[in-house]
Amino acid sequence: MDLNFQINKREKLSDQLYGQLLKKIVAGELKEGDKLPSENEIAQAFQVSRPVIREALMRLQADGLIYSRQGAGSFVKARPPEGLIKFTAPSDIAGLLRCFEARLPLEGAIASLAAQRATEEDLKAIESALIKMEDIMNKGAIADKADFDFHMAIANAAGNEFCVSILSTLHTAMRSGMRVALNITKTGSKERLKKVQEEHRTIYDAIAIGDVTAADLAMRYHIQSARTRLMNHQRGA
Amino acid sequence: MDLNFQINKREKLSDQLYGQLLKKIVAGELKEGDKLPSENEIAQAFQVSRPVIREALMRLQADGLIYSRQGAGSFVKARPPEGLIKFTAPSDIAGLLRCFEARLPLEGAIASLAAQRATEEDLKAIESALIKMEDIMNKGAIADKADFDFHMAIANAAGNEFCVSILSTLHTAMRSGMRVALNITKTGSKERLKKVQEEHRTIYDAIAIGDVTAADLAMRYHIQSARTRLMNHQRGA
Amino acid sequence: MDLNFQINKREKLSDQLYGQLLKKIVAGELKEGDKLPSENEIAQAFQVSRPVIREALMRLQADGLIYSRQGAGSFVKARPPEGLIKFTAPSDIAGLLRCFEARLPLEGAIASLAAQRATEEDLKAIESALIKMEDIMNKGAIADKADFDFHMAIANAAGNEFCVSILSTLHTAMRSGMRVALNITKTGSKERLKKVQEEHRTIYDAIAIGDVTAADLAMRYHIQSARTRLMNHQRGA
Amino acid sequence: MDLNFQINKREKLSDQLYGQLLKKIVAGELKEGDKLPSENEIAQAFQVSRPVIREALMRLQADGLIYSRQGAGSFVKARPPEGLIKFTAPSDIAGLLRCFEARLPLEGAIASLAAQRATEEDLKAIESALIKMEDIMNKGAIADKADFDFHMAIANAAGNEFCVSILSTLHTAMRSGMRVALNITKTGSKERLKKVQEEHRTIYDAIAIGDVTAADLAMRYHIQSARTRLMNHQRGA
Numbered sequence: 001m002d003l004n005f006q007i008n009k010r011e012k013l014s015d016q017l018y019g020q021l022l023k024k025i026v027a028g029e030l031k032e033g034d035k036l037p038s039e040n041e042i043a044q045a046f047q048v049s050r051p052v053i054r055e056a057l058m059r060l061q062a063d064g065l066i067y068s069r070q071g072a073g074s075f076v077k078a079r080p081p082e083g084l085i086k087f088t089a090p091s092d093i094a095g096l097l098r099c100f101e102a103r104l105p106l107e108g109a110i111a112s113l114a115a116q117r118a119t120e121e122d123l124k125a126i127e128s129a130l131i132k133m134e135d136i137m138n139k140g141a142i143a144d145k146a147d148f149d150f151h152m153a154i155a156n157a158a159g160n161e162f163c164v165s166i167l168s169t170l171h172t173a174m175r176s177g178m179r180v181a182l183n184i185t186k187t188g189s190k191e192r193l194k195k196v197q198e199e200h201r202t203i204y205d206a207i208a209i210g211d212v213t214a215a216d217l218a219m220r221y222h223i224q225s226a227r228t229r230l231m232n233h234q235r236g237a
Numbered sequence: 238m239d240l241n242f243q244i245n246k247r248e249k250l251s252d253q254l255y256g257q258l259l260k261k262i263v264a265g266e267l268k269e270g271d272k273l274p275s276e277n278e279i280a281q282a283f284q285v286s287r288p289v290i291r292e293a294l295m296r297l298q299a300d301g302l303i304y305s306r307q308g309a310g311s312f313v314k315a316r317p318p319e320g321l322i323k324f325t326a327p328s329d330i331a332g333l334l335r336c337f338e339a340r341l342p343l344e345g346a347i348a349s350l351a352a353q354r355a356t357e358e359d360l361k362a363i364e365s366a367l368i369k370m371e372d373i374m375n376k377g378a379i380a381d382k383a384d385f386d387f388h389m390a391i392a393n394a395a396g397n398e399f400c401v402s403i404l405s406t407l408h409t410a411m412r413s414g415m416r417v418a419l420n421i422t423k424t425g426s427k428e429r430l431k432k433v434q435e436e437h438r439t440i441y442d443a444i445a446i447g448d449v450t451a452a453d454l455a456m457r458y459h460i461q462s463a464r465t466r467l468m469n470h471q472r473g474a
Numbered sequence: 475m476d477l478n479f480q481i482n483k484r485e486k487l488s489d490q491l492y493g494q495l496l497k498k499i500v501a502g503e504l505k506e507g508d509k510l511p512s513e514n515e516i517a518q519a520f521q522v523s524r525p526v527i528r529e530a531l532m533r534l535q536a537d538g539l540i541y542s543r544q545g546a547g548s549f550v551k552a553r554p555p556e557g558l559i560k561f562t563a564p565s566d567i568a569g570l571l572r573c574f575e576a577r578l579p580l581e582g583a584i585a586s587l588a589a590q591r592a593t594e595e596d597l598k599a600i601e602s603a604l605i606k607m608e609d610i611m612n613k614g615a616i617a618d619k620a621d622f623d624f625h626m627a628i629a630n631a632a633g634n635e636f637c638v639s640i641l642s643t644l645h646t647a648m649r650s651g652m653r654v655a656l657n658i659t660k661t662g663s664k665e666r667l668k669k670v671q672e673e674h675r676t677i678y679d680a681i682a683i684g685d686v687t688a689a690d691l692a693m694r695y696h697i698q699s700a701r702t703r704l705m706n707h708q709r710g711a
Numbered sequence: 712m713d714l715n716f717q718i719n720k721r722e723k724l725s726d727q728l729y730g731q732l733l734k735k736i737v738a739g740e741l742k743e744g745d746k747l748p749s750e751n752e753i754a755q756a757f758q759v760s761r762p763v764i765r766e767a768l769m770r771l772q773a774d775g776l777i778y779s780r781q782g783a784g785s786f787v788k789a790r791p792p793e794g795l796i797k798f799t800a801p802s803d804i805a806g807l808l809r810c811f812e813a814r815l816p817l818e819g820a821i822a823s824l825a826a827q828r829a830t831e832e833d834l835k836a837i838e839s840a841l842i843k844m845e846d847i848m849n850k851g852a853i854a855d856k857a858d859f860d861f862h863m864a865i866a867n868a869a870g871n872e873f874c875v876s877i878l879s880t881l882h883t884a885m886r887s888g889m890r891v892a893l894n895i896t897k898t899g900s901k902e903r904l905k906k907v908q909e910e911h912r913t914i915y916d917a918i919a920i921g922d923v924t925a926a927d928l929a930m931r932y933h934i935q936s937a938r939t940r941l942m943n944h945q946r947g948a
Contacts, residue, residue: 102636109579162576169643221458339873342820399813406880695932
C-alpha cells in the first residue's frame with residue numbers, strides 16, 4: 001500500500017492522518033478485513049509521534065470504521081456508508097464530525113434554557129419548523145433549511161442572544177452536515193426516516209412541558225445519533 | 238370533587254399531593270379535560286403551602302398527565318397508560334419515578350467508566366445479558382432479571398466496587414420498575430419492543446467501542462425514555 | 475415608588491423587568507430591606523404575565539440581590555457590589571450575565587477536549603498566557619487581554635476549529651465581562667486576587683495532566699465563580 | 712528494583728498494579744526523579760497486557776505522582792503528601808479514590824435536587840451540620856461525622872429516599888476518606904482550612920438560593936478538590 005502521506009502545516013496532524021486513512025478506506029485501497037499499516041510504519045511514513053497516531057486510530061475506531069485486536073494491530077471494519085461517500089468529499093468528513101462535536105454540549109445547554117424560558121410564541125415557532133421539516137421529508141426532499149430553522153428557533157427560545165450568535169457562526173457547517181445526514185436518511189429505510197422525525201419531536205415535547213433535563217438529553221442524543229448515522233450503516237439503516 | 242386529602246407525616250408533602258392527585262386521575266374521578274381544583278382550594282383542603290402545590294403540579298405536568306393554561310388553571314391531559322394502572326398501585330408510582338430519577342446520573346457515570354475500562358470478558362457478560370433479554374422479550378415474557386443483569390454487568394465493567402454496591406442497594410426498586418416497564422412494552426406495538434431492545438444495544442455498542450460520551454448519553458437517554466414510556470402512552474406506543 | 479416601566483419590543487420581557495428592578499436597586503430607589511412591589515402591582519404597571527414576573531424575580535434572587543419570605547413578598551437583600559455599579563451601566567448587566575450563561579457549558583466542553591488533545595506547544599501557549607495574566611494582575615493592572623488569550627489558547631488546544639470561531643464570536647462580550655470582573659477583583663482583598671489566579675491555574679493543571687473530568691469541572695467552576703463575584707460582595711470579598 | 716508483583720485474582724489488574732507502584736513510591740523504593748520500569752519490564756514481571764499497564768500509569772499521572780516524557784518513559788514526580796502516607800495504608804488508597812469517583816456524579820445530582828426541593832427545615836439541618844463542622848475544625852479536631860452529616864442532610868433535602876439509601880451504603884468508605892482528608896487539612900496551612908470550609912459553604916449557599924446548576928457544580932468541584940488534596944501537596948498546601 002502507498003504510505004505516501006502529505007503533510008499540511010496548518011491542519012492538526014491527527015486530523016490529517018485521520019482524513020488520509022479515511023480516504024484510503026473510502027477509495028477501497030484499504031478493504032474490509034485489511035490490516036492497517038503498523039504504528040511504526042505510519043510513524044515513519046508520516047513522520048508523526050505515537051500519540052498523534054493513536055488519536056487518529058481511536059477516532060476511526062469510534063467512527064466504527066476500524067477495530068483493533070490485541071497484539072495483532074488494526075483492521076478495516078467497514079467502508080463508510082454509500083451516502084457519506086456520495087454526498088461528502090473525504091477531506092470534508094473530519095470537519096463535519098468536528099461540527100457535531102462542538103454542537104453536542106452547546107445545543108444541549110441551549111435546549112435546557114429553552115425548556116425553562118420558552119413562551120407560547122417560541123413553542124409555535126419551534127413546532128412550525130418541525131412540521132415543515134416532516135412535510136418536506138415525507139415528500140422525499142431534503143429539509144436542511146427547516147432542520148436548521150428548528151434548531152435556531154430553539155436558540156431563540158433560550159432567551160440568550162449569544163446562543164443565537166453562536167448558531168449563526170455555525171450556520172454553514174451545520175447546513176452542510178444536515179444536508180449529508182438528510183441525504184443518507186432519504187436513501188435509508190422508512191423506519192430510519194421515522195426515527196429521525198421522532199428524535200426531533202422528542203426534543204420539542206421536552207421543551208414544551210418544560211423538562212430541563214429531558215430537553216438537554218433529547219437534544220444531545222439526537223446530535224450524537226445523527227453523527228453515528230453518518231459513519232455507521234448497520235445501526236438503524 | 239372530594240378534596241379530602243390525608244396527610245402522612247413521614248412522606249414528603251409534595252409527593253403525597255402528587256400521589257393523591259394521580260390516584261384521582263387513575264380512578265377516573267378527574268377525567269380528561271377536567272379542571273383541577275385551584276391552588277387556593279388545594280391549599281385549604283391539604284393545608285400545604287404554594288411551593289408544595291406548585292412542585293406537585295409541575296411533576297404531574299412533566300409526567301404528561303396535566304397541562305396548565307395561563308390564568309385558567311390546570312387541566313387533566315391524559316389518564317396514565319393502562320399498563321401503568323394495571324401493573325402498579327397508584328401509591329407506588331411516585332416511588333418508582335424517584336428510582337428512575339436517582340438512576341439517571343448514576344448509571345450515566347457508570348456507563349462512562351465502563352466505556353473506559355471494560356475488558357473483553359466484561360463485554361461478553363454485558364452482551365450475554367443483552368441477548369438473553371432480547372430472547373425472553375421476543376418470546377413475549379418479562380425479562381426483568383436479564384434487564385437488571387445487563388445493568389449490573391455494566392457496573393461490574395466500571396471497575397469500581399462502589400458502583401456495584403449502589404446498584405445492589407437499588408436492586409428491589411429497579412426490578413419493580415423494570416417489571417412495570419416491560420409489562421407495558423409487552424402490551425405495546427412491535428415497534429416499541431424493537432425500540433426498547435435498540436436502546437439497550439446502543440448502550441452496549443458505545444461501551445464496546447470505548448466511546449465515553451456516547452455511553453453516558455445512551456444510558457441516560459434509555460433511563461429517561463423508560464420513565465417517559467411509563468407515564469405517557471402516545472410516545473412510541 | 476415609581477412603577478413606570480418602559481417596554482422595549484425587541485428585548486425579552488423578563489430581561490427588561492430584571493434590568494429595571496436592578497436599576498432601581500443600584501440607584502438606591504429600593505434600599506436594603508425594602509419590600510418590592512407585589513406581583514399584582516408589577517403585573518399592572520408592566521403589563522406582563524405572572525411567569526415573566528417570576529422569572530425576573532427568580533434571577534434577582536439567584537444573583538443574591540433579593541430574597542422572598544413565604545406570604546410576605548420579596549425584599550431587597552443587598553445592593554450590587556460597588557465595583558459592578560462603578561464599572562457597568564445597569565442596562566448592560568443582564569447581557570453580561572447571559573454571556574457567562576452561554577460560556578459555562580461551552581467552555582467546559584472545550585476544556586475537556588483540550589485535556590484530551592493538547593500538545594506540548596498548546597500547553598506552553600496556555601501557560602504563557604496564564605503567567606502574563608498573573609504578572610499584570612500582580613502589578614495592579616487589568617489583564618483582560620491576557621485572560622481572553624488564556625481562554626482562546628485552550629480553544630486552540632481543543633483541536634476543533636469551531637471552538638475557536640465560537641470564542642471569536644463572543645470576543646467583545648467576554649472582554650467586557652472580564653474587564654468588569656478584573657476591576658472588581660483589583661479593588662478587592664489580596665486573597666480574592668490569589669483565588670482568581672488559582673482558579674486559572676487549576677484549569678491549566680487539569681489540562682496539562684490530561685484529566686478530562688477535572689478540566690471540564692475546573693473551567694465551569696471558574697466561570698460560575700466569576701459570575702458570582704460580580705453580583706455578590708460577601709463571598710470572597 | 713524488585714519487580715516482584717503479586718497478583719490477586721479478585722481485584723482488578725490495573726488497580727493492583729496501581730497499588731503496587733504507589734506502594735513503592737510511598738516506601739521510597741522509587742524516589743523523585745527515578746525512572747519507572749518500562750512497559751516491557753512491567754508486562755513481563757506482572758504478566759499483564761499493555762492497556763492494563765497504561766491505565767495504571769495514567770492514573771498515577773492523573774494523581775500527580777508520575778510524569779512521562781515522550782520516548783524516555785515515566786518518572787516519579789512526587790511522593791504522596793505525608794498526610795496520605797501517615798493516615799492510610801497504601802493498599803487502601805486506590806479504594807479511597809474509587810469512592811470519590813463514585814461520589815462525584817452522584818452527589819452532584821443530589822445537590823441539584825436539593826436546590827430544587829429543600830424546605831426551610833432542610834436548609835436548617837444542612838447549615839447546622841456545616842456550622843458544627845466549622846467549629847470542630849477551628850478547634851483542631853477531626854470533623855468526619857459532621858462532614859458526613861452535612862452530605863447526608865443534603866441527600867435528605869433531595870426528596871428522594873434512594874439518594875439517602877445510596878449515601879448510607881457508602882457511609883463507611885465516605886467516613887474513611889473524610890478522616891484522611893481532614894487529617895491532611897489539619898496539618899496543612901490555615902488557608903487550606905479556610906478553603907475547605909469555603910467549599911462547603913459554597914454548596915450550602917447554592918442550595919439555599921435554589922440555583923440548580925451552581926449546586927451541582929459546587930458539590931462536584933468540592934469532591935474533585937478533596938481528591939486532589941489527598942494526592943497532591945503543592946496545590947493549596
